[in-house]
Amino acid sequence: MSSDPKTVQAARLLLAQLGVTPNDLMRIPVDLPTFAAYVPTVIAASGPGAVRTYGTYWTRIVETFGDRRLDEPAPSEIEALMRRLVATRTIRRNDCGGHSVAEHLVAAMRAVYNRAINDNLVPPNYNPADKVPKPRRRPTARRALGPAEVTALADAITGGGHDAPLDTLLFRLHLETACRRGGALALRENDIEPTTCLIRLREKNNTVRWQPASPTLVRSLLDHRRHRGNDKPTPEPLLRHRDGDPINRRRYDRLWQRVGRQLDWVTARNVSTHWLRHTTLTWVDRHYGPSIAHGYAGHTHPRGDDVTAVYTKPTIADLATALAAYTREPHPLATTPPPDGGLPAFPILNPVGS
Structure with a gap:
């Protein structure tokens, strides 16, 4: 028995709409x-x-x-x-x-x-x-911290714990560079470029980028490598405990649990390392615009965005200039000297070997 041509055509159209042969x-x-x-x-x-x-x-x-x-x-x-x-x-x-x-x-x-x-x-x-409908993602509760809050965190982090030098180094690393936790954990001993004050970050989606860091932070990372690592550029993990073992995510959990016991608002608002990223990128956006903040964050160029942005993305010098203003410390790649401003009482790093 032959099939009705109209039925066959209707079936073909339905299969085509479903993407099925x-x-x-x-x-x-x-x-x-x-x-x-x-x-x-x-x-x-x-x-x-x-x-x-x-x-x-x-x-x-x-x-x-x-x-x-x-x-x-x-x-x-x-x-x-x-x-x-x-x-x-x-x-x-x-x-x-x-x-x-x-x-x-x-x-x-x-x-x-x-x-x-x-x-x-x-x-x-x-x-x-x-x-199955996926629930709509709610807006994040994270936000940029104010100068008084950053100062309170700096006091709590640098003034306690069994390894305050390491905690202080982590705090300034994230506050300066706005790197993600995974980017810090992926740092290797050969990811420091001391001459131009750059560090290499490996972050989500397998991205690799060079991020400006202040001379103070670079010196502290090199001191950390000298006291706790191999004292030379190797592909081994950079950030380590006093015994030389590389840190992991639990280090951050313990850090924020300790700070939360000192500052009630940290526990109440579930403040974490990612809040430091919000803090830095908000400051950069407000003072240097969304294009610089986009590059500072290490975000990739999204599809469908303004095509011109591919050609006008910020240079490392642009990022270094923003960093110098943020930390109020000169950077070798910055195009202008740091103006007055930045965060009050930007955390001073303790000697890593202490």
Whole structure:
């Protein structure tokens, strides 16, 4: 029996709208892997940032759907898992109603199906997690700190703890350069260029850039390398404890827990290292404009933005000039001397070897 041409044409139009070909309809294999078998492949192919963000959620996905094939869970089942994780989440002081839990679970599930599509295990556009609405991200509560708040942090950080020199070095590193925590942890002993006072930052999305640093900070980093490292440029981690072991993220957790015990507002507002980034970039934006702040932050050029910005992005000299004004300290690459201004009582670094 022949098919109605109008029905065939309508089916072709529908498949075209879905981005599916007739061959795709036959592509789901009988031996499609289960979640327990396939999620380890997803984890192995993901970067460390993704594993850190979604690892817990991939574990929950395997616990829930482990023995089922990738094509079996329905969107309603994925949404039910999302709501269960939100309801049973651990309530922390920075809890926002479970929005991040819901967002990360949906993103983790979508990542599994996107990887399966790339591996030709399921047809293109076959992603039931796409049908589960992701909660709209709330505006961040972080903001720039005022001069009095920065001074209070400097006093608390430099005046206590079992390793105040290291904590002070971290504080000024982030406050000067606006680098992310991951950028500081990725610093190597060969990432310091003392002649021109630059440090090499490796941050998110595998970006690498040279960031101006004040002569004071550069000297302190070199002193730190001399007292706690190899005293020469090597590819080994730069920032270390007194015993020579490289620091990790827990160092920051302990730092802010200690400061929070001294300053109630730090705990109440969940102040963290990223607040220092907000502080610096806000100052640069207000005094030198969004273009300089964009470069100071190390942000990549977004698609769809003003194409002219590709040709007018700030130079290292522009960033060094802003840094000199911010720290009120001359920089060898700055085009103008630092004017009066900057942050009052910009933290003075203690000797690292003390």
